[in-house]
Amino acid sequence: MDIDDENSSCIFRIAIFKSQYFGQGIGYEATKEAVRFVFEELKLHRVELEVFDYNNRAKAMYKKVGFVEEGRRRDGVLINGHYHDVIIMSMLEDEWNIKRYKGKTNENK
Secondary structure (H helix, E strand, C coil), X not given: CCCECCCCEEECCCCCCCHHHCCXXXXXXXXXXXXXXXXXXXXXXXXXXXXXXXXXXXXXXXXXXXXEXXXXXXXXXEECCEEEEEEEEEEEHXXXXXXXXXXXXXXXX
16 A cells, blocks of 8 residues: 555555454465565565564564565554554565575575
């Protein structure tokens, strides 16, 4: 979403709301394919996302895909009467290329 052609970047967002689909790798595969599309098809330089501090499952999955935390908005969102930090994560084109190359190398072993 929000493709910024001038800065060759975009914002990514995904949500799986039904717990019966948690832990099956659906979010991981969808995120990995979206990031592949961003860098290999759209030829963008940067993709970023936001995740709430309490969502440990999503944070771990994003790190597994290759996103890195670059900052946070402290108490940036109010949910059910409680403030939570909004963590900003991103991945750059060269980071994707390194991750992609390592993945292909590991698959061939």
